[in-house]
Amino acid sequence: xxxxxxxxxxxxxxMCDSDVEHLLHVFFDCEFAxxxxxxxxxxxxxxxxxFAPSWLLQILNSLSREEAVLVATTLWGxxxxxxxxxxxxxxxxxxxxxxxxxxxxxxxxxxQMKRCGSQTLAHERDVTADxxxxxxxxxxxxxxxxxxxxxxxxxxxIAMVLxxxxxxxxxxxxxxxxxxxxxxxxxxxxxxxxxxxxxxxPGKKVTVESDSMLAVNAICRxxxxxxxxxxxxxRCQAMLEDNRNIFLCFIRRxxxxxxxxxxxxxCSVDCFNVFCLLLAFC
Ligand SMILES: [Zn+2]
Numbered sequence: 001x002x003x004x005x006x007x008x009x010x011x012x013x014x015m016c017d018s019d020v021e022h023l024l025h026v027f028f029d030c031e032f033a034x035x036x037x038x039x040x041x042x043x044x045x046x047x048x049x050x051f052a053p054s055w056l057l058q059i060l061n062s063l064s065r066e067e068a069v070l071v072a073t074t075l076w077g078x079x080x081x082x083x084x085x086x087x088x089x090x091x092x093x094x095x096x097x098x099x100x101x102x103x104x105x106x107x108x109x110x111x112q113m114k115r116c117g118s119q120t121l122a123h124e125r126d127v128t129a130d131x132x133x134x135x136x137x138x139x140x141x142x143x144x145x146x147x148x149x150x151x152x153x154x155x156x157x158i159a160m161v162l163x164x165x166x167x168x169x170x171x172x173x174x175x176x177x178x179x180x181x182x183x184x185x186x187x188x189x190x191x192x193x194x195x196x197x198x199x200x201x202p203g204k205k206v207t208v209e210s211d212s213m214l215a216v217n218a219i220c221r222x223x224x225x226x227x228x229x230x231x232x233x234x235r236c237q238a239m240l241e242d243n244r245n246i247f248l249c250f251i252r253r254x255x256x257x258x259x260x261x262x263x264x265x266x267c268s269v270d271c272f273n274v275f276c277l278l279l280a281f282c
Contacts, residue, residue, distance in 0.1 A: 014085045021054040026082060033078050035094040040074045077101030097178050106184040106214075113214045122254065131254040135167040140205040144251070145194040146259035147186035147212075155269050156181040158190035159262035160197060170256075172275035173197070176267040187212035188232035191219065191248070195239040198246045209251040211260075216250040 013021040015032040021252070028034050028046050037044060049055045059185050060068050081097040084090040092100075136142045141164055147158040159174040175193060177186075191210055198206040210216050217223070219236045240246055267273050 015082060015247060024049065027052060027075055027078055031095060032081070032097075036074055036078050036098055039094050039098050040057055040070060042074065048227065073101045073105050074098065076104070084202060099182075103182045106182045110183060110212070110214045131252060133167075133251070133255045133258070135163065136165050136205075136207055138165045140165055140207065141170070141201065142207045142209060143194050143198055144209045144256055144259040145190045146210070146263050147183065147190045148201060148263040149181055149183050149186045154180060156186040156187060156189075157263045157267060159191070159259045159265070160194050161258040161262055162197075162201075163258075169258075169277060172262050174262050174265055174267050174273045174275075176269050176271060178269045180228075184212070184214060184229050185232070187215045188219075188229045188236065191215060191236050192232050192239075195236055195243075195246060195248070199239055199243045203245075205245050205247070207247045207249055209249050209256065211251055211253040211256040213250050216248060225259065 003011055005266055011020050013019050013025055013029050013030055015026075019025050019029065024046070025033075028037070028044065028049075044059075056071075060071065063071065077097045077100060080101065081092055084092070126269060133144070144161045144163075148159075150156075155176050155178050157174060157176045159172065161172045162170040164170055173193075177189065181189070187210065191208070191212075194208050194210075198208055215229075215233070218242070219233050222237055223233075236248070241249060262275070267271065
């Protein structure tokens with residue numbers, strides 16, 4: 001396109017050096033692009049396609065919202081990595097390119113949800129009241145959960161803190177999982193572990209609190225989510241349906257400090273730390 005406007009730039013694809021860098025090639029035909037689509041689990045029939053923009057607009061109309069987001073995420077990741085190659089001579093694998101793109105989309109969504117949420121809260125109730133953790137009612141328990149994802153790290157952490165109606169610490173657990181995870185993946189994995197713990201506390205009403213508004217809302221409203229986190233969300237929904245003594249709520253980050261800090265306690269990969277109070281009797 002720049003060539004068409006008289007700019008003297010190379011016309012060969014920088015990713016493979018083997019074809020002219022036209023739109024269909026960059027986003028679909030190039031080996032890098034086709035491996036990106038494969039990694040995202042999308043099978044596109046491109047045999048009859050000669051002009052990418054009109055084809056794309058046409059299929060976007062026939063896709064669900066989630067499928068359209070997947071297409072956009074893939075295109076965006078391919079384009080960003082192509083630019084990284086051109087401007088920084090930096091190459092990454094298709095899986096890293098797609099993980100990066102998915103992470104951007106999930107963080108953007110979470111930020112949007114949090115922004116909407118905090119705007120509603122500001123109108124509807126006293127915001128300062130939400131900034132402090134509140135103990136559960138007499139005889140009930142609260143389980144707070146938080147996740148930690150450090151950019152570039154090959155593991156993620158989750159932490160859970162159980163407290164009683166006096167606000168006393170009962171037990172804490174943290175876990176470090178292997179592998180790259182988006183914030184939403186780690187938060188939903190944390191919720192799976194927390195609800196699993198809650199359902200094994202017999203005879204008590206347990207309120208589970210998470211500061212991931214996106215995850216809590218999606219689970220409570222039974223939103224169908226993309227495959228990345230859909231399985232975790234379905235497991236959470238099933239556990240909540242089977243255990244009427246467990247409740248899931250959103251809590252502001254400032255009120256979720258105990259779990260937030262515990263997620264930063266060092267832990268071996270694929271291990272649980274369990275924190276208990278040791279009582280000395282004299
Ligand atoms: Zn190429």
